[in-house]
Amino acid sequence: MPLTSLPLVFHPIYSQLDLPKNHRFPIQKYLSLKTAAINKFSSKVSVNLVKAPITRAKLLQIHNAKYVDDFIHNQLSTKEMKRIGFPWSEQFVQRTLTAVGGTLQAAQLATEHDIAINLTGGYHHAHPDFGSGFCVFNDLSIAAHTLIEQGKANRVLIFDCDVHQGDGTATCVEDNPNIFSLSIHCEKNFPARKQQSDWDIGLEKHIEDEAYLAQVKDxxxxxxxxxxxxxxxxxxxxxxxxxxxxxxxxxTTQGIYQRDCLVFDLAKQNHIPIVAVIGGGYQRDINALTAVHLQLINAAIATFIR
Ligand SMILES: [Zn+2]
Structure with missing residues (x-):
């Protein structure tokens, strides 16, 4: 049966985080994206609320127990929290666990429908024993590990097209031969010290659509x-x-749409289920940022929905 609506995973808490004034993180973008998706695509998307936050047991598949417990119980040092980039709060803990649960739920939906999107996620700077760059727990690695453990996948490709290197993912999955970490990022950008993914492509600054898309495809x-x-x-x-x-x-925005189409098209042509997470995006103009993130949903509908 052809898919008639695109499964999206969302929870209002994605955009509920009280941040200090002038904090650079555009936390409103998640709710804005969900609203825009419904307004633009109406019945072509179906929104699934996150059913459950990620469990401690699932976090421990990838993360060190001391780190997990210290984060949950506000025992991380000021320096460790500073590296994450958000102040600690109960709300932040709940948001984090729900967001990671959302990626796992979206991955499960993708095993049933071939495609699903979590309207947050992409915590690729989270390492086994520390967080960094707005990332606490590595949802990508946890989802990959869980699918394999459940027998729903044997070999998982984590394709990371965020502009920053997936350094945490590289470390989280380095010993697992059934998970392949592939990061295509800007070389001269955060993190200054890169980790070794299974394959890294470090792009030059200021690359434009044509050269970028050719590299992604290749x-x-x-x-x-x-x-x-x-x-x-x-x-x-x-x-x-x-x-x-x-x-x-x-x-450009069109270049992002083409990139997303290219990735979805390869998955569809080869009958490989794919889950997408929205990843980074830091324009301060929320409407402009939403329009760019919306390309992912646009591309998924163009590829998978009749
Ligand atoms: Zn990024």
Whole structure:
């Protein structure tokens, strides 16, 4: 049966985080994106509320117990919290656990429907024993590990197109031969010290659509046919956009749409389920940022929904 509506995963808490004034993180973008998706695509999307926050047991598949417990119980040092980039609060703990639960739920939905999108996620700077760059727990690695453990996938490709390197993911999955971490990012950008993914492509600053899309296509195709995944986790960060505050690349909105279509198309043509997370995106104008993130949903509908 052809899919008639695109499964999205969301929870209002995604956008509920009280931040200090002038904090750079555009926390409103998640709710804004959900609203825009419904307004623009109405019955072509179906919104699934996150059923359950991620459990401690699932976190421990990837993360160190001391780190998990210290975060949950506000025992991380000031320095450790500063590296994460958000102040600690009960609300932040709940938001974090719900967001990671959302990626896992979306991954499960993708095993049933071939495609699903979590309207947050992409915590690729989270390492086994510390968080960094707005990331606490590595949802991508946890989802990959869980799918394999449940027998719902054997070989998972984590394709990370956020402008920043997936350094945490690289470390979280380095010892697992059934998870392939592939990061295509701007080389001269955060994190200053890169980790080694299974494959890293460090792009020059200011690359434009044509050269970027050619690289994405080449790298993804090569990885796909050599690793032969039976499930794809796609981090569709839009901080590659020309107007992004943290990006340094010159990719247009149309270029992002084409990138997302290219990734979805490869999955669809090969009958490989794919879950996408929205990843980074830091324009301060929430409407402009929402329009860029909306390309992911647009591309998924164009590819999967009749
Ligand atoms: Zn990023």
């Amino acid at each position: 790298v993804l195709t090569t990885a796909f046919y050599s690793f032969k995944p039976d499930f794809i986790i796609y981090d569709a960060g839009v901080d590659i956009h020309e107007d992004d505050d943290l990006g340094l690349l010159n990719i």
